[in-house]
Amino acid sequence: xxxxxxxxxxxxxxxxxxxxxxxxxxxxxxxxxxxxxxxxxxxxxxxxxxxxxxxxxxxxxxxxxxxxxxxxxxxxxxxxxxxxxxxxxxxxxxxxxxxxxxxxxxxxxxxxxxxxxxxxxxxxxxxxxxxxxxxxxxxxxxxxxxxxxxxxxxxxxxxxxxxxxxxxxxxxxxxxxxxxxxxxxxxxxxxxxxxxxxxxxxxxxxxxxxxxxxxxxxxxxxxxxxxxxxxxxxxxxxxxxxxxx
Amino acid sequence: xxxxxxxxxxxxxxxxxxxxxxxxxxxxxxxxxxxxxxxxxxxxxxxxxxxxxxxxxxxxxxxxxxxxxxxxxxxxxxxxx
Numbered sequence: 001x002x003x004x005x006x007x008x009x010x011x012x013x014x015x016x017x018x019x020x021x022x023x024x025x026x027x028x029x030x031x032x033x034x035x036x037x038x039x040x041x042x043x044x045x046x047x048x049x050x051x052x053x054x055x056x057x058x059x060x061x062x063x064x065x066x067x068x069x070x071x072x073x074x075x076x077x078x079x080x081x082x083x084x085x086x087x088x089x090x091x092x093x094x095x096x097x098x099x100x101x102x103x104x105x106x107x108x109x110x111x112x113x114x115x116x117x118x119x120x121x122x123x124x125x126x127x128x129x130x131x132x133x134x135x136x137x138x139x140x141x142x143x144x145x146x147x148x149x150x151x152x153x154x155x156x157x158x159x160x161x162x163x164x165x166x167x168x169x170x171x172x173x174x175x176x177x178x179x180x181x182x183x184x185x186x187x188x189x190x191x192x193x194x195x196x197x198x199x200x201x202x203x204x205x206x207x208x209x210x211x212x213x214x215x216x217x218x219x220x221x222x223x224x225x226x227x228x229x230x231x232x233x234x235x236x237x238x239x240x241x242x243x244x245x
Numbered sequence: 246x247x248x249x250x251x252x253x254x255x256x257x258x259x260x261x262x263x264x265x266x267x268x269x270x271x272x273x274x275x276x277x278x279x280x281x282x283x284x285x286x287x288x289x290x291x292x293x294x295x296x297x298x299x300x301x302x303x304x305x306x307x308x309x310x311x312x313x314x315x316x317x318x319x320x321x322x323x324x325x326x
Binding site: 065077125129 | 284288291299300
């Protein structure tokens with residue numbers, strides 16, 4: 001198994017890509033700590049718990065600095081270290097440039113960027129004793145290519161790309177690899193909230209002819225977290241079925 | 246005992262003799278205690294004393310004495326000198 005013996009923390013693990021990553025990591029032998037605001041994360045943890053490897057759920061908001069600190073402290077106390085962090089928690093808000101309120105902009109940056117940076121600060125300190133530490137950040141094709149009607153969301157996801165590239169350089173001497181995944185159009189609850197007209201315009205641009213699944217993304221997360229990617233850092237991998245223009 | 250552990254951490258992480266680790270030893274006052282070493286110190290102290298520093302603590306840990314104050318606030322007990 002690719003992640004046997006690894007302790008992995010996955011945020012936004014109650015549904016969609018986060019839950020798919022948790023399931024894929026469990027299949028590969030990882031010991032999981034799952035976090036989300038929703039109590040649905042308890043069900044995911046229960047589903048993935050085995051007698052050999054209990055999966056633990058922690059409900060909370062990663063924009064709360066104290067929660068993030070306590071989350072990592074509890075992982076370190078229980079397991080002695082952290083091997084893998086998957087920064088998946090995020091929100092999507094649609095709106096034309098002139099119709100996006102300052103509150104919406106702040107909310108996007110708070111959840112998608114600020115929370116990711118704070119959790120990374122704490123988590124990478126707990127990774128320094130890991131034999132194979134890896135951070136996987138979830139950005140978006142909107143962050144690498146831009147998407148009309150999603151300017152603020154695109155900006156928040158582009159910030160993740162910058163943070164990933166800089167973190168990879170700074171943490172490489174410590175052996176901590178930092179990479180990002182940029183999903184295209186993926187069939188999740190979050191994307192289902194976007195208008196049908198917006199999606200219909202984009203599907204013809206997916207050269208593989210279908211919307212992606214959370215499992216399509218989870219496979220790449222397993223790769224990046226595992227030793228198969230032991231010499232891979234500072235990369236942004238598109239998982240978009242050839243949607244990139 | 247915690248006071249000895251604190252000095253040991255500084256000596257070990259900065260690679261300096263124990264006798265140089267005094268309460269007024271300051272960040273950036275010697276080449277061994279630069280920003281990279283500072284973060285290594287934070288990790289060593291967090292592991293040794295089983296605490297988690299906030300970013301303000303990391304930025305405010307300007308001397309060995311300050312480190313002792315921060316750790317005491319986080320619940321580490323130091324014997325009276």
